[in-house]
Amino acid sequence: MMRKILVGLDDSAIATKVLSSASEIAERFDAELHLVHALDVPPEFPAAAANADPHDALPAHLAAQATAHLAALAKGNVRALRHPPIVIAGDPWHVIQQAGDRLGADLIVIGSHAFSWPDRILGSVAGHLANQGHINVLVVRPARDAAESKSS
Numbered sequence: 389m390m391r392k393i394l395v396g397l398d399d400s401a402i403a404t405k406v407l408s409s410a411s412e413i414a415e416r417f418d419a420e421l422h423l424v425h426a427l428d429v430p431p432e433f434p435a436a437a438a439n440a441d442p443h444d445a446l447p448a449h450l451a452a453q454a455t456a457h458l459a460a461l462a463k464g465n466v467r468a469l470r471h472p473p474i475v476i477a478g479d480p481w482h483v484i485q486q487a488g489d490r491l492g493a494d495l496i497v498i499g500s501h502a503f504s505w506p507d508r509i510l511g512s513v514a515g516h517l518a519n520q521g522h523i524n525v526l527v528v529r530p531a532r533d534a535a536e537s538k539s540s
Contacts, residue, residue, distance in 0.1 A: 390417035394493040394523075395468075396424055396484040396513070399457055402499035406528045407461055407468060410497035413526070414467050421467045422491055424474040425454040426483035451475050481516035488523045497526045 395410040397403045407423075414421045427450050454475045462468035476483045488496050498514055514527045 390414075390419045390494045392420045392422065392491050392493045393417075393495045393497060394422050394424055394484065394488045394491060396426070396480070396496060396498040396517075397458060397461060398425065398480075398499070399454075400499060400501060402501070402528065402530045403461055405531070406497060406499040407465065409526070409528045411465055411467060413495070413497070419494070420471065421465075422471050422474065422487070422493070423458050423462060423468060424476070424484055424487045425458055426480035427451060427454060427475060427477040428480060447477060451477075481513045481521075484513070484517060485521045485523070488521075493523055495524050495526060496521070497528065500527045500529050 390413065393410055393414050395407055397406060410421060413419070427447070455473055458473040458475070459469075462473075474487050476487065484496060484498065487493075496517060498517065500514055501512070514525065517523075518525045518527070
């Protein structure tokens with residue numbers, strides 16, 4: 389039985405599709421939908437920014453931006469707006485897994501991103517959740533473009 393679905397969202401182009409897929413599943417199972425965003429300090433910021441005091445302006449600003457982004461994604465989606473979004477600083481796969489544990493989530497829905505060379509060495513968020521986590525994971529793939537679908 390699917391009672392709670394956690395949706396890991398970021399600011400990528402696939403986020404809308406991820407939320408739509410999770411919402412469809414939640415509707416079918418009459419499940420709760422919880423949105424989570426992991427705050428990851430951009431690499432262009434100095435290393436000290438990642439460990440900034442929580443009262444500093446940068447973490448608060450990033451959290452406010454993420455919360456606003458989640459609200460914009462969920463606009464008009466009653467099920468997604470029923471619970472406040474979860475915005476936590478940290479390594480994305482740990483943040484998502486820990487949020488899933490706290491909620492007692494039955495499913496985590498996340499998006500697949502382009503595989504870059506660091507992902508091949510360090511592993512992707514989806515890979516970590518699927519291989520090292522203990523909650524079922526649905527990975528939503530980006531839409532194939534027209535050129536790709538013609539060659540298939």
